[in-house]
Amino acid sequence: MNTEIIAVGSELLLGQIVNTNAQYISNNLSDLGINVYYHTVVGDNRNRFMEALKIASGRADLIITTGGLGPTMDDLTKETIADFLGLKLTLHEPSAQAIREFFKKRGRTLTENNLKQAMFPKEAVVLPNNYGTAPGAIIEKDNRVYIMLPGPPFELQPMFSNYVIPYLAERENQKIFSRVLRIYGIGESAVEETIKDLLINQTMPTIAPLASYGEVTLRLTVKCDREQDPLEFIKPVEDEIRRRLGDAVYGIDSESLEIVVAKLLEEKGLTLAVAESCSGGLIGDMLTDVPGISKNFLEGAITYSNEAKIKRLGVKPETIESHGAVSRETAREMAVGITETTGADIGLAVTGIAGPGGGTVQKPVGLVYIAIAMNGEADVDEFRFSGDRKRIKHSTAKQALDLLRRKLLNI
Amino acid sequence: MNTEIIAVGSELLLGQIVNTNAQYISNNLSDLGINVYYHTVVGDNRNRFMEALKIASGRADLIITTGGLGPTMDDLTKETIADFLGLKLTLHEPSAQAIREFFKKRGRTLTENNLKQAMFPKEAVVLPNNYGTAPGAIIEKDNRVYIMLPGPPFELQPMFSNYVIPYLAERENQKIFSRVLRIYGIGESAVEETIKDLLINQTMPTIAPLASYGEVTLRLTVKCDREQDPLEFIKPVEDEIRRRLGDAVYGIDSESLEIVVAKLLEEKGLTLAVAESCSGGLIGDMLTDVPGISKNFLEGAITYSNEAKIKRLGVKPETIESHGAVSRETAREMAVGITETTGADIGLAVTGIAGPGGGTVQKPVGLVYIAIAMNGEADVDEFRFSGDRKRIKHSTAKQALDLLRRKLLNI
Numbered sequence: 001m002n003t004e005i006i007a008v009g010s011e012l013l014l015g016q017i018v019n020t021n022a023q024y025i026s027n028n029l030s031d032l033g034i035n036v037y038y039h040t041v042v043g044d045n046r047n048r049f050m051e052a053l054k055i056a057s058g059r060a061d062l063i064i065t066t067g068g069l070g071p072t073m074d075d076l077t078k079e080t081i082a083d084f085l086g087l088k089l090t091l092h093e094p095s096a097q098a099i100r101e102f103f104k105k106r107g108r109t110l111t112e113n114n115l116k117q118a119m120f121p122k123e124a125v126v127l128p129n130n131y132g133t134a135p136g137a138i139i140e141k142d143n144r145v146y147i148m149l150p151g152p153p154f155e156l157q158p159m160f161s162n163y164v165i166p167y168l169a170e171r172e173n174q175k176i177f178s179r180v181l182r183i184y185g186i187g188e189s190a191v192e193e194t195i196k197d198l199l200i201n202q203t204m205p206t207i208a209p210l211a212s213y214g215e216v217t218l219r220l221t222v223k224c225d226r227e228q229d230p231l232e233f234i235k236p237v238e239d240e241i242r243r244r245l246g247d248a249v250y251g252i253d254s255e256s257l258e259i260v261v262a263k264l265l266e267e268k269g270l271t272l273a274v275a276e277s278c279s280g281g282l283i284g285d286m287l288t289d290v291p292g293i294s295k296n297f298l299e300g301a302i303t304y305s306n307e308a309k310i311k312r313l314g315v316k317p318e319t320i321e322s323h324g325a326v327s328r329e330t331a332r333e334m335a336v337g338i339t340e341t342t343g344a345d346i347g348l349a350v351t352g353i354a355g356p357g358g359g360t361v362q363k364p365v366g367l368v369y370i371a372i373a374m375n376g377e378a379d380v381d382e383f384r385f386s387g388d389r390k391r392i393k394h395s396t397a398k399q400a401l402d403l404l405r406r407k408l409l410n411i
Numbered sequence: 412m413n414t415e416i417i418a419v420g421s422e423l424l425l426g427q428i429v430n431t432n433a434q435y436i437s438n439n440l441s442d443l444g445i446n447v448y449y450h451t452v453v454g455d456n457r458n459r460f461m462e463a464l465k466i467a468s469g470r471a472d473l474i475i476t477t478g479g480l481g482p483t484m485d486d487l488t489k490e491t492i493a494d495f496l497g498l499k500l501t502l503h504e505p506s507a508q509a510i511r512e513f514f515k516k517r518g519r520t521l522t523e524n525n526l527k528q529a530m531f532p533k534e535a536v537v538l539p540n541n542y543g544t545a546p547g548a549i550i551e552k553d554n555r556v557y558i559m560l561p562g563p564p565f566e567l568q569p570m571f572s573n574y575v576i577p578y579l580a581e582r583e584n585q586k587i588f589s590r591v592l593r594i595y596g597i598g599e600s601a602v603e604e605t606i607k608d609l610l611i612n613q614t615m616p617t618i619a620p621l622a623s624y625g626e627v628t629l630r631l632t633v634k635c636d637r638e639q640d641p642l643e644f645i646k647p648v649e650d651e652i653r654r655r656l657g658d659a660v661y662g663i664d665s666e667s668l669e670i671v672v673a674k675l676l677e678e679k680g681l682t683l684a685v686a687e688s689c690s691g692g693l694i695g696d697m698l699t700d701v702p703g704i705s706k707n708f709l710e711g712a713i714t715y716s717n718e719a720k721i722k723r724l725g726v727k728p729e730t731i732e733s734h735g736a737v738s739r740e741t742a743r744e745m746a747v748g749i750t751e752t753t754g755a756d757i758g759l760a761v762t763g764i765a766g767p768g769g770g771t772v773q774k775p776v777g778l779v780y781i782a783i784a785m786n787g788e789a790d791v792d793e794f795r796f797s798g799d800r801k802r803i804k805h806s807t808a809k810q811a812l813d814l815l816r817r818k819l820l821n822i
Contacts, residue, residue: 014441015437015439022423022452023428027427037424037456037459038453192484209483219427274713284696285691285696291768299712303710304705307709387542
């Protein structure tokens with residue numbers, strides 16, 4: 001089946017809300033091996049919605065709509081689809097009953113227009129809404145399936161997983177399996193160059209590169225029969241990619257850099273302390289997003305002022321005077337200092353210029369030093385990041401976590 | 412002008428990412444008084460994208476595409492649009508130069524396919540990309556405007572506000588002006604109750620409430636002629652809302668809590684130090700997103716372990732033993748401790764249980780204490796937040812910043 005998702009609602013076209021329903025549905029359909037070729041968003045406008053239905057029915061055989069099932073005048077999804085398919089709406093008594101009870105339970109009085117939500121073509125399979133008053137519906141006509149779902153995600157999602165997924169799984173005999181390889185330290189185009197031949201010859205699995213925030217991901221996707229094991233197809237290609245990219249492949253699926261670092265710290269039984277200047281606490285924030293990190297992450301110091309670097313970390317005033325707060329030497333003393341003052345096995349320190357002010361010709365905005373200390377010794381690397389203040393902080397934090405990851409791999 | 416936004420990218424149809432670009436663009440266009448009638452999402456597929464272009468050019472006169480401008484083989488937005496409009500791509504030397512410098516600056520080697528990003532029809536107005544390698548473009552043809560923007564939001568957003576908005580504003584004769592009032596500490600329904608009459612009688616300006624992450628915003632929007640002053644319409648309504656909601660209105664437009672706190676610290680000439688346990692550095696991260704904060708934000712301590720609380724902040728071991736690390740007393744000693752050890756005028760401290768583990772019946776996940784210290788005295792408040800670990804950290808940080816804001820207002 002190939003699918004088009006049509007979201008109905010002017011609030012989407014005004015940018016008041018983002019179309020998370022399309023993502024949720026697409027994600028679930030891809031797990032079922034059902035292709036989605038188009039998303040469409042149209043306002044609460046009968047003619048334009050009718051137009052969208054004509055186009056969709058010409059290019060998709062599964063059409064899923066979200067929104068426009070409510071009681072108000074501008075909720076016109078069912079009415080328009082019924083017209084489009086030449087069907088009549090009649091009162092669906094079980095739904096009407098459910099709506100009456102819904103209001104009774106809440107001691108609210110039922111207004112006439114609420115029963116509008118119980119009107120369906122008699123050809124429709126009505127989907128109960130356990131979290132609101134607007135039921136959904138499935139209509140099969142002319143070899144096409146039309147599924148109408150409510151707009152609020154907390155109503156749509158349970159309806160989708162309880163009723164729509166079983167209905168669709170029934171019709172499909174295939175499944176899709178994806179594995180995402182997460183890569184840091186190589187640009188998207190360099191990754192592509194390295195695996196060009198694999199990309200050109202890709203069939204099973206398909207390989208989709210995606211770049212975001214200094215990372216690259218490769219999504220390996222296999223579509224196979226229910227009873228086959230998709231990993232049989234994925235494994236050989238994954239192994240070949242890992243052979244070529246080496247350590248740059250840091251994780252799979254939803255493993256973030258901080259999760260991988262946390263795992264490595266736990267495996268190696270090492271403790272960490274972090275001294276942050278330009279990243280301002282972001283590294284600590286990312287690490288502490290990982291449940292259970294408290295066993296290995298002892299402490300962080302956001303040493304923003306020079307005084308703090310000197311007092312907290314024992315950076316020498318002369319070092320800051322002669323080399324500056326943003327320097328290889330200061331980074332080194334920060335990293336060594338945080339290990340010595342906290343007793344952690346490893347110290348990570350960053351100092352740099354996040355901007356927009358504070359840059360000079362010799363030390364431009366984006367200049368960052370990252371140091372990792374162990375046993376009184378520290379390695380320091382220099383980086384030049386671009387973008388605005390937030391972006392530079394973000395790049396700094398990710399780069400620092402990746403350096404730490406590579407260090408831990410070799411311990 | 413009526414607009415269609417076409418997002419190009421299979422990752423959207425697979426549900427890997429959500430189409431936030433469409434929201435961002437729609438939101439900005441509505442501020443310009445430009446209608447958006449359709450959003451379309453299509454995969455990295457030449458034929459289906461061509462199909463989408465045909466349909467869009469039949470129903471819109473402004474067509475904005477996002478994504479598909481990158482260096483890889485499946486980036487085909489420019490190529491397809493050029494074909495569709497019967498235009499040829501040639502190397503745009505300034506862009507090629509910018510890309511070469513971008514790589515030089517990072518010490519990365521330029522691969523051939525990167526220059527693909529500098530290919531444009533000579534009819535195009537090329538839009539520089541200050542945060543990535545893929546420039547955008549504007550092409551006017553047959554009374555239609557085609558605007559191509561990169562996919563990554565951090566590249567698209569500055570390009571849109573720096574180049575596209577001025578270009579579009581030039582063409583429009585009306586203007587829309589919005590002011591967003593930002594509210595913290597009152598729920599959405601309570602806000603609506605308080606200004607019900609204003610919401611019912613709204614005309615000029617219109618008032619749109621929106622709730623997100625514990626905040627409520629009210630968007631006041633006026634559409635008027637170029638030469639009129641929209642504030643004349645906004646001001647009286649804004650004043651009335653402020654009169655009713657008081658201190659809960661903390662800022663306007665893009666003023667975040669951290670920006671407001673930073674301003675207040677500067678106005679009052681006070682210095683701040685922060686001690687974070689459960690928020691793990693998030694408060695420091697938020698504060699240091701504000702340019703120039705270094706004048707007033709001296710230092711942060713991410714005292715995750717008990718040892719750190721004792722050693723860094725001088726929390727008494729007995730206090731942690733008898734009351735626990737998550738307690739009113741520990742929060743108080745953390746706040747007083749961070750002021751005394753840093754010499755800051757104000758100390759902010761948080762300790763709590765972010766979960767998922769570590770909760771008990773007496774001290775459930777989500778229990779958080781926030782303390783603010785001045786002159787050796789500290790006020791402590793108790794909160795019970797819900798949601799997952801990240802959500803609890805986020806609620807903690809925002810609540811802490813709001814308490815600090817209210818404290819500063821009364822100094």
